[in-house]
Amino acid sequence: MPIYSHSQLSMYEDCPLKYKLRYREGIKRAAEGVEGFLGTMVHDTLKKCYDDLRFTKANALSDLLAYYNGIWQEKWHDSVVILKEDLVEEHYRALGEKLIETYYKRFAPFDSDITIGTEMSLNFSLDDQNRYRMTGYIDRLSRTQGDVHEIHDYKTSAYLPSQEDADNDRQLGLYNIGIQKRWPAIKNIRLVWHYLAFDTELVSHRTSEAISNLVRDTKRLIDEIEAARDFPPRESPLCDWCEYPDLCPRRKHLFKVEALPVNEYLDExxxxxxxxxxxxxxxxxxxxxxxxxxxxxxxxxxxxxxxxxxxxxxxxxxVKVDEKLKFPRKNDAERRELDDIIKGAGKWGEVSELDTTLLTRFVENSLWSRDLIDQVMKYGRIEESTSIHISKLKDREN
Ligand code: SF4
CATH class of the missing domain: 1.20.5 (Single alpha-helices involved in coiled-coils or other helix-helix interfaces)
Incomplete structure (x- = not known):
């Protein structure tokens, strides 16, 4: 079985097709969103901050900002995608500076804990047979007073999740498991997310019950991925950042005509x-x-x-005007009473017939026993069904 990471699992949940293109077919693209690029630059700068401290070098804020601007310039490339039309590279670079400054002012001189590792690679199994193997990187692991170990994660996004989201977060929950597998003596772990844009932290810890549930749910998801034969596209707002629009049946045509000049576009x-x-x-x-x-x-x-x-x-x-006898429809209030009268009289079989739409729902959702579904399926057949749904283009698609 392959080794899984949290981001791999999330990609499958967000869009099975994107997961297949990236991880099953191994198609890599140079394009990356500016938000991701900014996140990497900020992470690298904070890594340097803590790495240097281990060698007793305390960087001034200006040193870190110089480093940040240096790697930004060196690594910026033409395939970084900026979707917001009113923003340019400089807005994002300046935002990164602001995030670093906010973090610096909050935590300098960075002596409230001992850093054990930055960008720490973790490889561990969710089971003893080494079947469900996981990998990941911890932004920073530290030990603080009272022998509490903290798993830190830096977030540069402009969205602050709820405490409930943090308590259910899979990524740091998995890292919690990985750390305890590597160092079984570590008992007390705190999960800390630094939301730099909000100058705030979310903190959570996992009970042993939460860990067991996480292991169970993650194994189930891995089993589902391993068994998957269909990888359907799943559209969401994340599509705007997807690097495979040219390979996705939901986006391929939009992508193709987007590049055409208006006169050619109208003739396509x-x-x-x-x-x-x-x-x-x-x-x-x-x-x-x-x-x-x-x-x-x-x-x-x-x-x-x-x-x-x-x-x-x-x-x-x-012109023909007839009078017709009518009875309450399926969802009318009196319908149930009418049904009961007919059933009570033992005449139901004479006036009712199989609802095949309902039958399809029961079979497709496995709502009956396997044995009964197998018997029914001897009479079922797959037929192609087609539909065309027209909707307005979104602003961005326009
Ligand atoms: S464009 Fe959207 S639906 Fe298509 S592969 Fe990418 S994420 Fe999936």
Missing amino acids: PGVVLVNKYVSLKNEEARIRDEVEKVREAILDYARREEVEVIRGSDCKAR
């Missing part, structure tokens, strides 16, 4: 077909409304003139 066969389809559907809706209005007018005319046949130029319309 897919664009032409969708434009034609939308225009015909609009016309169809308009005609349907019009047909309904004329139909009502014909009925009115027939009632008013007391006629059953109305002559046109080349054809005639015959």
Whole structure:
């Protein structure tokens, strides 16, 4: 079984197709979001801060900012993607400086704990048979007063999660397991997230019950990934940062036409077909409304003139008004009483039949026993079903 990381598992949960492209097919792309680039630069700078301290070198804030700006310049590349249209590289570089300054002012001279490691690589198993192997990097591990070990994670995002999110966070929970596997004597671990943009920390710790649940859930997820044969695309706001739009059936065409000049774009066969389809559907809706209005007018005319046949130029319309017996529909309030009366009279079988839509739901969601589903499935068959759903483009897609 391959070695898994938290980010690998999250990618599968966010979008199975993206996971497949990255980890099963090993397709790597140079493109990265500016947010990720900024995060890496800030992480590297804070790593230097603590690494140098281990050699008794206390950097001034200006030293760290000089280092940060140096690596920013050296590592910046053309494939860094900035999505926000009103922002440029300089805005993000300056934001990184601000985050480092905030952290520095809060923790300098950085002597409240002892750093054990920065960017510490962890490899461990969730089971004794070495089947469920995990890997990860801890931003910083430290030991503080009272022999408490702290797993630190730096966050540069502009989103502050809730305490509940922190208490359920898988990544640091897994690192907690990894540290205790490496050093079983460590009993007291605190998980600390530094939300630099908010100058605040979230702190959590894991009970042994929470650890057992985490191990169970992570193993289940790994089993699901290992057994997966289908890796469907799952659209979400994260698609805007996805590096595989050209390989994704949900984004491929948008990606292709985005690059075309307007005149070529309007002639592209897919664009032409969708434009034609939308225009015909609009016309169809308009005609349907019009047909309904004329139909009502014909009925009115027939009632008013007391006629059953109305002559046109080349054809005639015959108007028929019948009275039909109706019973409450499925969701009407009285329907259940009616059902009960018929069932009570032992006549249900004479007036009811199999609801195949409901049957499909029971089979697809495995709501019956395997044995019964297997028997029913002898009569089931897979048929292709098609649909076209039209929606407005989002601002960014426009
Ligand atoms: S664009 Fe979205 S749906 Fe497509 S692979 Fe990427 S994340 Fe998945």
